[in-house]
Amino acid sequence: MNSFGDATLGELSQALRGELIRPDDPRYDEARSIWNAAHDRRPALIVRCRGVADVLKTVEFARSEGLPLAVRGGGHSIPGFSTVDGGIVLDLSPMNGIRVDPVNRTAVCQGGSLWSDVDAETQAFGLALTGGLVSTTGIGGFTLGGGIGWLVRRCGLTCDNLIAADIVTADGQYLHTSEDERPELLWALRGGGGNFGVVTSMEFRLHEVGPTIFGGLVFYPGEYAEQVLHGYRKATSGIPDELTTLVNMTTAPPAPFLPEEVHGKPIVAVGGMWSGRPEDGDAATRPFRELAPVITDLFGPMPYAAQQQLLDPLYPRGIFNYFRSAFFSDLDEAAAALAREHARVPNAMSEVHVHHLGGAMGRVPADATAFGTRDREFILNIVARTPDANGYPEVVAWAKGATDALGADAATYVNFTGEGSEDRVRAAYPRGTYERLVTIKDKYDPTNLFRLNQNIPPSAG
Known part of the structure; x- marks a missing residue:
């Protein structure tokens, strides 16, 4: 000390x-x-x-x-x-002010804002952007690493909607960056993480969303995991951008909306959000709600803000967490391996997630931002958790093995990576992107003051 x-x-x-x-x-x-x-x-x-x-x-x-x-x-x-x-x-948590411009559909958000703050302010005008799946997440790190959420297929990544930012650099400068002012810095902030300074505010492009969407969760018995994955792959083919979905292979919690006889047993949840006309949502989501015998179907019209908070109770503060991720394209090929990983989860808190991507995210040119991977249709997110330190090394080992099951060449997502090792950071970016980020790091943080992140060291360091 x-x-x-x-x-x-x-x-x-x-x-x-x-x-x-x-x-x-x-x-x-x-x-x-x-x-x-x-x-x-x-x-x-x-x-x-x-x-x-x-x-x-x-x-x-x-x-x-x-x-x-x-x-x-x-x-x-x-x-x-x-x-x-x-x-x-x-x-930065006291700095959580948000100013929405409903005419130009933009919002300026201070760096300490949470997604619940952003959703509350933007939904007052029927506007939104791709936010976190857990509303207590901060917007800063989420945006700077990319930003995958319920609107990713319709609106792109959160960083795709970042149009300007204010940043304090290592040498004490307070700078503004936009497409017209220091555009190389804005490019780096769109996926390059917190490597370049303290981002004190961000300006975002907003989209008309809500206030009512059609979304929710449907639950299937765990023994149908592989069938659900194959059916899910088929259901995602050619769907409109307004629909974003994911699969969560988990253990049934003792929740009142699930029958008591499945509590504590393997279960597969398919979640989704349709952000088009709510009256079209039932038909749009129906293929995802008929993949196997249904335990409970909780899909229906709801406020967008409620969808954003749907998973909050599952991710409380104060437990041990380790995440791993891998982008991939062929879910049919991976289905058997993912079902096996689900069958060997080390405890009831650990989960296997498959999130469907594409849409607006995939149409952004690969070199338009620092975000590294846009050409894979799915991302695997492994959630390994324990209530305390007991058993934590075992769940970490399981998480590493579960992502390795997709192959050594799978790209990773910096926001869903449990450690900051050099190999994991390099796996998040194509070689040319990484080298360009190093050049920008050399300019704005040559001594690597900002190294507590998914670090991209300067060339001198």
């Missing part, structure tokens, strides 16, 4: 509008905790920033003191990058 003189910290504290929290502060344990309890770290300082001035001062302090710097938005970082031992946590 670093030791600072009272005068040094007093000067920093007086310069801030926000809060400076030290280890002796009664709020420290609450302030240092993050969503993923697998990472229990003790920062030297936590700065809860109330504005850009606080961000500038915190970055300057970290640079001058030679301290590692963790940038926290929503705090959902699976590898634990939103906290650090012995360094500074720059917490």
Whole structure:
């Protein structure tokens, strides 16, 4: 743990509008905790920033003191990058203001905003953009890594809708980037992660969505997993962009909407959202709701914001999480292997997800953004979890093996990667994209101050 003189910290504290929290502060344990309890770290300082001035001062302090710097938005970082031992946590959560322009269909969102914040403000005008599947997720890391959600096929990735941003760089500059101003930096922010600075606000293009959509979940017995996957592959062929779906192979929770006799047994859920005319939703989703004998069908009209929060109860704060991902194209070929992985899940909290992509996401040119993989129709997301440390190494080992079942050449998704190893980062980007990101890193962060992320080191480092 670093030791600072009272005068040094007093000067920093007086310069801030926000809060400076030290280890002796009664709020420290609450302030240092993050969503993923697998990472229990003790920062030297936590700065809860109330504005850009606080961000500038915190970055300057970290640079001058030679301290590692963790940038926290929503705090959902699976590898634990939103906290650090012995360094500074720059917490953007108080900066959650959102301004919607309903005429031009845009929104400017501060970097500490959550998806629940964005949905509440944009839906007031019948607007939305691709948001997280869990509404407590922060928009910052989600956007900078890509952003896959219920609107990905209709509206593209979240980063595809990023049209401008404000960023504090390692040398203390406060810069604006757009298609007309520093466009190479905007290109890098669209999928290159938090490598280039602290993004204090983002401007997004919005789309007419809701307020009512047709969506929900349908549940099938686990023994039909392989049949469901093959049927799901057939059902996704040629569907309209307005429909995004996923398969979740899991264990039935003791939920009131499921019969008691299936509680604790393997189960397959197919979730989806139709964002076209609600009256067309039943017919559009029907092929996904007839893949095997149905346990429960919960599809129907609902508010868009409710769909966005549908999975929130399954992803509470304070448990151990490890995720793995792999993009792939041939679900028929992978179905048997995925069903086997489902059959050997190490506990009832661990899951196998298959998310259907394509649509608007796939029509964006490969070199238009830093996001690495657009030519695969599906993404496998492995969710490995335990209530606490007991059994955690075993679920991590299972998750790694489950993604390896798709082959060593499968590309990965930086937002769904449980560690920040160099091989996983390189697997997220084509070689030319990675080299271009290094060039931009050299320009904006040559000393790698911003390294607590899916890191792309500068060429000198």
